[in-house]
Amino acid sequence: MRVAVSGSHGSGKSTLIEAFVENHPEYQHEPEAYELLEESFSAEPSAEDFFRQLECHIQQLEKYHSGDRVIIERSPADYVAYLKALVVLHRDNAARQLFDEASVLARKAIHSLDVIVFLSTRDVRSYVPDEEDLELRRAVNDILESLLLHDELDLLSSRSTVVVEASGTLEERIQLLEQVTQQR
Numbered sequence: 393m394r395v396a397v398s399g400s401h402g403s404g405k406s407t408l409i410e411a412f413v414e415n416h417p418e419y420q421h422e423p424e425a426y427e428l429l430e431e432s433f434s435a436e437p438s439a440e441d442f443f444r445q446l447e448c449h450i451q452q453l454e455k456y457h458s459g460d461r462v463i464i465e466r467s468p469a470d471y472v473a474y475l476k477a478l479v480v481l482h483r484d485n486a487a488r489q490l491f492d493e494a495s496v497l498a499r500k501a502i503h504s505l506d507v508i509v510f511l512s513t514r515d516v517r518s519y520v521p522d523e524e525d526l527e528l529r530r531a532v533n534d535i536l537e538s539l540l541l542h543d544e545l546d547l548l549s550s551r552s553t554v555v556v557e558a559s560g561t562l563e564e565r566i567q568l569l570e571q572v573t574q575q576r
Contacts, residue, residue: 393576394456394504395419395569396467398540399511400532402524405465408511408558408565412463415566416573422464425449425471436525439478439487446471446494453504467508468498469539469547470532477531499547507572508555510540511565 397405413421425448426441449466456462472494478487502508513533538544540555548555556572558565 393506393573394453394458394460394462394464395507395509395573396464396505397509397511397569398467398470398536400470400473400513400529400536402529403511403513403533404562404565405511407562408509408569409463409465411562411566412569415570416461419461419463419573422452422462424465425452428452436483437474439475439484439490442471442474442478443490443494446497450497450501453501456504458506464505467505467540468501469508469536472498472545472547473532473535473539474528476535477528480531480535481527483528495545495547499545499549502547503552505553506576508540508553509565509569509572510536510555510557512537512557512559514559 397409399405409421413419425445429444429448446468449464449468449471452464453468472491475487475491475494478484479491513529539547541557543549554572554576556568558568
């Protein structure tokens with residue numbers, strides 16, 4: 393099963409994945425694309441940075457096939473959401489064009505996943521420092537919700553990829569992730 397854990401920064405993706413893989417060593421963990429790229433990104437990422445990360449992410453997805461057991465940090469929709477947030481927040485003039493291109497790429501790539509687990513930040517009770525760009529975090533969370541739960545951009549048109557929202561405590565999120573992987 394090819395599972396992506398989706399959410400804005402500070403939503404608990406890494407924590408959930410680490411806890412899941414600890415109990416399920418048969419799953420390979422693929423880190424976020426920015427960790428794989430040998431580039432250094434500025435403190436305030438640009439639209440080009442997010443687009444390059446999407447391209448790297450798609451290359452990661454292409455390595456896996458139906459039946460492989462992998463859990464991937466982020467989904468193609470995450471990078472689209474960050475680009476759209478840059479447009480909405482008027483932070484990068486290149487974001488509009490790259491958002492359109494990224495949407496096309498994500499629509500094709502998202503079907504390489506069996507499940508996307510969306511971690512909303514609405515119920516995250518942990519402290520997130522101001523340097524984590526809370527305005528961007530909120531915008532990305534809202535956009536991911538519209539992309540994944542309401543399919544605003546028709547990224548999930550064929551419905552071959554299942555999207556579930558995981559909320560609550562880490563234990564509740566792990567339990568949902570385990571249920572989803574056992575059912576499929």
